[in-house]
Amino acid sequence: MADSPGGRIAGIVLAAGASTRLGRPKQTLDLGGMPVVAHVVERVLASELDEVIVVTGGAGEEVAAALAGYPIRIVPNPAFRDGQSTSLIAGLRALPEDVRAAVVVLGDQPGVDPADIAAVAVRGRAVPPPPIVMTAYGSERSHPVLFGRAVFPELLAISGDQGGREVIRAHASEVAVVASAHPHPPVDLDTDEAYRQLLDAWPRP
Numbered sequence: 001m002a003d004s005p006g007g008r009i010a011g012i013v014l015a016a017g018a019s020t021r022l023g024r025p026k027q028t029l030d031l032g033g034m035p036v037v038a039h040v041v042e043r044v045l046a047s048e049l050d051e052v053i054v055v056t057g058g059a060g061e062e063v064a065a066a067l068a069g070y071p072i073r074i075v076p077n078p079a080f081r082d083g084q085s086t087s088l089i090a091g092l093r094a095l096p097e098d099v100r101a102a103v104v105v106l107g108d109q110p111g112v113d114p115a116d117i118a119a120v121a122v123r124g125r126a127v128p129p130p131p132i133v134m135t136a137y138g139s140e141r142s143h144p145v146l147f148g149r150a151v152f153p154e155l156l157a158i159s160g161d162q163g164g165r166e167v168i169r170a171h172a173s174e175v176a177v178v179a180s181a182h183p184h185p186p187v188d189l190d191t192d193e194a195y196r197q198l199l200d201a202w203p204r205p
Contacts, residue, residue, distance in 0.1 A: 007100035008050040009121045009146070012091035013040055013072075014163075015107025016057025016080040025059035026108050026189045028066050032202050035066040036189060039110035045070065047117035049103060053094055055087040056080075063107075083161030092152055101129065101148045104163065110198070111186035112144060119178040120146040130176035132168055135185075141177065142185035 015027050015037050027037040037054070044052050052072040056063045057080025064074050077090040088104065095102060101124045103117055120133040124146040133146040147155060147164060154167045168175060189195050 007125065008096075008098055009101045009103060009124060010051040010053060010095055010099045011044045011047070011049040011103045011105060011117065012088070012095075013037075013044060013052065013054040013105050013107050014084060014087045014091070015040070015063055016055050016060070016077045016087040016090075017084075017108065018058035018081060025062060026195070027059060027063045029189065029195060031110055031198065032204070035063075036110045037063055037107050038066055038070075040105060040107050040112060041067055041070055041072060043110075043112050043114045044103075044105055044117060045072075046114035047103075047121065049117070049121060051096070051099065053091050054107070055091045055094075057087060083159070084163050085158045085160055088163055089156055089158070092155055099149070100124075101146050103144050103146045105144050106188065108189040109143065109186040110189075113180065113182060113186075116178070116180045116182075117144045119180075120144050123176050123178050124148060126176075131171050131174050132164075133176045133178060134168070136177045136179045137185045138183050140185060141175075 028035045053075050054072050055075050055077050057077040060076055075090050075094045077087045079086040116135050123133045129148050131148045131150045134141040151167055155164055187198055
């Protein structure tokens with residue numbers, strides 16, 4: 001991945017969840033012959049960001065093994081049980097100084113579209129750059145979300161089981177929105193029912 005005009009933009013894949021609702025590691029569930037997290041990473045890589053970091057925690061060794069050979073950097077989060085904020089912070093702290101923004105992608109959304117990841121990155125390179133870019137699925141805003149370095153200090157101060165929603169709320173008037181071609185956000189694999197539905201809908205090899 002080559003450096004991009006207008007500054008480097010990294011991807012942060014949050015794949016540290018303990019999968020407490022599902023009862024087994026959702027990151028490594030089989031989906032079309034591949035682990036779920038591998039689908040996510042392949043889609044992030046296809047969006048041609050400048051660097052990709054995957055934050056691991058629950059089932060960290062299994063997730064790392066599932067991603068062996070991909071051009072990514074694994075960042076373990078020992079505090080993953082303290083909530084999603086700790087994984088976001090771990091990813092941000094691992095970014096090189098020359099990264100101007102990060103696109104956050106959830107590790108349990110294998111249906112995320114590379115075009116949506118690329119679109120928020122392109123919008124994030126605008127001049128002047130927006131502090132936050134979100135993806136709009138109809139009237140609903142969701143991931144992937146880009147955070148510019150201007151809001152990194154605020155993100156590093158969050159705590160608990162939240163991502164950047166409080167920071168997004170604080171900058172509501174400055175958030176840029178990129179419309180997705182999809183009517184709904186990609187499915188989160190939080191339950192067995194969601195996994196079964198995704199298996200039924202996933203294209204056969």
